């Protein structure tokens with residue numbers, strides 16, 4: 001693993017039924033990075049996140065996270081990472097505090113509930129039922145859950161989908177705070193504006209391949225046909241004909 005890399009993915013492939021969902025993907029994520037994964041629906045983003053967070057195993061290739069080999073040391077890694085899916089259904093009927101406490105039980109190392117509530121501005125809502133909160137506060141609750149074990153790496157699958165602009169801004173400002181604490185964050189998003197302004201680097205997926213991976217600014221500046229935004233990068237690599245380029 002390169003110095004500074006906390007995630008190292010080497011030539012990873014994964015089949016899901018008849019689908020070749022991930023095709024020889026290689027990349028690294030460095031310590032403290034906010035790393036975005038983008039691509040069309042079905043491109044393989046969630047499957048990739050599941051592979052690097054230890055939720056599933058590759059058919060070929062290797063994944064090393066924080067120096068742990070995911071094939072042999074997945075259980076040891078659990079304490080050091082957290083994986084947040086988009087849904088809040090599981091915690092809908094609980095209070096915010098109950099939800100945090102339930103997830104704390106999964107880990108040996110945990111942060112005090114009141115500290116987490118305060119950090120995420122959730123103290124006034126601690127005894128409210130999650131389902132009755134606004135979308136922004138619900139997503140803030142799920143993000144708070146994702147730090148209960150003080151993880152070094154957090155994986156987020158489309159956490160801001162459905163949020164209004166203000167709630168998105170609040171969400172990303174909390175992510176920026178977590179990054180300042182040195183946490184590494186890998187996030188899937190369909191919102192090219194938030195990807196452009198908030199991520200350190202972005203990987204673009206197309207049909208199971210990682211077709212390009214760099215900082216948003218570099219990707220924009222090096223667009224072969226020009227363009228000023230991540231939207232143009234998305235159209236070029238995730239949708240357009242350059243989607244077959246290997247990195």
Ligand SMILES: Nc1ncnc2c1ncn2[C@@H]1O[C@H](COP(=O)(O)OP(=O)(O)OP(=O)(O)O)[C@@H](O)[C@H]1O
Pocket residue numbers: 016017018019021039040041042043044045046047048
């Ligand atoms: N359990 C499964 N069995 C068979 N094929 C699957 C399974 N889960 C996903 N796939 C297929 O694997 C491919 C990658 O799916 P994946 O969910 O990773 O895409 P995605 O980029 O996350 O899409 P979205 O943006 O819609 O969430 C798709 O073609 C999908 O239909």
